[in-house]
Amino acid sequence: MKKNKFEPKITTIGGGTGLSVLLRGLKKYTPDLTAIVSVTDDGGSSGKLRKELGVLPPGDIRNCLVALSEEENLMAKLFQYRFSSAGSLSGHSFGNLFLTAMSALTGSFDEGIAQTSKVLAIRGKVLPATLSSVILKAKLSDGKVVKGESKITKSYSRVKHLKMFPASPPAAPEVINAVNSCDGIVIGPGSLYTSLITNLLVEGMVPALKTAKKPKIYVCNIMTQPNETKNYKLSDHLAAFKKHIGENIFSYIIINVGSIPKMVAKRYERKRQFPVRIDIKDYPGTKIIREDLVSHQEYVRHDPDKLSKIIMKILKDNKK
Amino acid sequence: MKKNKFEPKITTIGGGTGLSVLLRGLKKYTPDLTAIVSVTDDGGSSGKLRKELGVLPPGDIRNCLVALSEEENLMAKLFQYRFSSAGSLSGHSFGNLFLTAMSALTGSFDEGIAQTSKVLAIRGKVLPATLSSVILKAKLSDGKVVKGESKITKSYSRVKHLKMFPASPPAAPEVINAVNSCDGIVIGPGSLYTSLITNLLVEGMVPALKTAKKPKIYVCNIMTQPNETKNYKLSDHLAAFKKHIGENIFSYIIINVGSIPKMVAKRYERKRQFPVRIDIKDYPGTKIIREDLVSHQEYVRHDPDKLSKIIMKILKDNKK
Numbered sequence: 001m002k003k004n005k006f007e008p009k010i011t012t013i014g015g016g017t018g019l020s021v022l023l024r025g026l027k028k029y030t031p032d033l034t035a036i037v038s039v040t041d042d043g044g045s046s047g048k049l050r051k052e053l054g055v056l057p058p059g060d061i062r063n064c065l066v067a068l069s070e071e072e073n074l075m076a077k078l079f080q081y082r083f084s085s086a087g088s089l090s091g092h093s094f095g096n097l098f099l100t101a102m103s104a105l106t107g108s109f110d111e112g113i114a115q116t117s118k119v120l121a122i123r124g125k126v127l128p129a130t131l132s133s134v135i136l137k138a139k140l141s142d143g144k145v146v147k148g149e150s151k152i153t154k155s156y157s158r159v160k161h162l163k164m165f166p167a168s169p170p171a172a173p174e175v176i177n178a179v180n181s182c183d184g185i186v187i188g189p190g191s192l193y194t195s196l197i198t199n200l201l202v203e204g205m206v207p208a209l210k211t212a213k214k215p216k217i218y219v220c221n222i223m224t225q226p227n228e229t230k231n232y233k234l235s236d237h238l239a240a241f242k243k244h245i246g247e248n249i250f251s252y253i254i255i256n257v258g259s260i261p262k263m264v265a266k267r268y269e270r271k272r273q274f275p276v277r278i279d280i281k282d283y284p285g286t287k288i289i290r291e292d293l294v295s296h297q298e299y300v301r302h303d304p305d306k307l308s309k310i311i312m313k314i315l316k317d318n319k320k
Numbered sequence: 321m322k323k324n325k326f327e328p329k330i331t332t333i334g335g336g337t338g339l340s341v342l343l344r345g346l347k348k349y350t351p352d353l354t355a356i357v358s359v360t361d362d363g364g365s366s367g368k369l370r371k372e373l374g375v376l377p378p379g380d381i382r383n384c385l386v387a388l389s390e391e392e393n394l395m396a397k398l399f400q401y402r403f404s405s406a407g408s409l410s411g412h413s414f415g416n417l418f419l420t421a422m423s424a425l426t427g428s429f430d431e432g433i434a435q436t437s438k439v440l441a442i443r444g445k446v447l448p449a450t451l452s453s454v455i456l457k458a459k460l461s462d463g464k465v466v467k468g469e470s471k472i473t474k475s476y477s478r479v480k481h482l483k484m485f486p487a488s489p490p491a492a493p494e495v496i497n498a499v500n501s502c503d504g505i506v507i508g509p510g511s512l513y514t515s516l517i518t519n520l521l522v523e524g525m526v527p528a529l530k531t532a533k534k535p536k537i538y539v540c541n542i543m544t545q546p547n548e549t550k551n552y553k554l555s556d557h558l559a560a561f562k563k564h565i566g567e568n569i570f571s572y573i574i575i576n577v578g579s580i581p582k583m584v585a586k587r588y589e590r591k592r593q594f595p596v597r598i599d600i601k602d603y604p605g606t607k608i609i610r611e612d613l614v615s616h617q618e619y620v621r622h623d624p625d626k627l628s629k630i631i632m633k634i635l636k637d638n639k640k
Binding site: 069070071074075077078081083094097098100101102104105115117118119120121122 | 389390391394395397398401403414417418420421422424425435437438439440441442
């Protein structure tokens, strides 16, 4: 490690694939990463574990640990590994066994996760946004009220307003501190409501974001989602934040202006997903950064390295 | 990490508690550690796994991984953790489950161990001396020939000569290279025959040690062992090496001159263990370093920090 290397303390807020992509890129530039992860997932395997064992949904947390690891491929394989022998543990992935062991050793799931970076070769740490068992409640554009993250993401209606039940659950230890004492905060990419705004609903998060003096960077999704952000333009994304926070807090917005390969775009169209339309040129108090950020792969994702380079440049410029 | 910090590449050779103590100390001074570990253990849980699963005895390897970890206490607890639920995996420690998963993922036990430092937060790496399934064969001072490490350590006779069966098993990948390309080699502390000399019996090890130009440091045990080194003086330890190597290879010998607390000494006496008597003042071609190295705890062990400081000083002096 070179002396005087610029390795800023970055706090990221999100969940899902978007957050993994971001962490995968940022870990190459700084070891001082804190990922605040949404824990409102109630579908799939995470939802099952949540129901059966009463633990926080570990899916996104596990994915973040993998994304932060020094050898991501190997860690991913290890976390997915299942023992072939019969027995009660054989159905579980090694990743879940690992988190279970860490929880048992440290006395709680969150402490287990917090201590994880001490035993695994990962750059940074992962914090669940809250330790409370909460569910999301969304008022949709068609007037319906839907409960539970998996139902929200499955409904084919835009979200109008998101709430947590019970409301304002306490933030997990260190979460608010991670927002207050870093060199920059990155929100997104990720599902606007169920991965990003959900994190803002924990107690103390909005005031902390409002008062934080360091760059607050929003990375807008490249594509809309068929449900919660159906046909959303950039202005709609920003309006959603404003609605839930009360004011615009972003000092930077990073948007993609690169084009999606036709074949890929067609596939997304069939799922009613389109590139987020950039319908505004300026946003008061905020610098909009336009870049080609598309990773040329099977899925439309941000290119981890291109995205990280822009974030690092912003933080470096703000350090001066 | 400071620039220009002296962080030498050190290769240690040994096994058992002695090697763990050494690694625990050295990891604070350098991240570039390679531990070559004896794999002839055939007793206890390691022996059982060896017999049942045909894998190398993982006990010493696991202990070394723990000793090298950034958070030793937590890693030790994690590796010892056993899942309480019923099922075929519930009898095994998390450490063994981890090594099993790594072996399965990488295709072999040694590759699994070699890759371990990429997923766990440990400073350095652990290499089994050989991947072959070998057993030790000792000619004892009473004329008897004993087979198997556990029988050798249990017999109340001194070892006269140690052999491996089959003889000269191939060294594991990277082992010889670790001896050739480091800034210093440390042999011991540890059971003279069953942890130290056993490592010298793998193919290519003795020639590599003979030709290595960097400091070769022998850390003599503080206490004799009731069997393999019964009443051994320093000269007996050195003679044993000479017998198995053919010549003296050590550039430094580190011996303890600190005294053992009476209460502790009494307890050891009952097990017929006594401080190694320092019966020689000089040893041609070798510098003997005399220090108080006793760790003041329940057992007579080397103080990891005192020992490491001396080793680091030797390597620094030789760097000039």
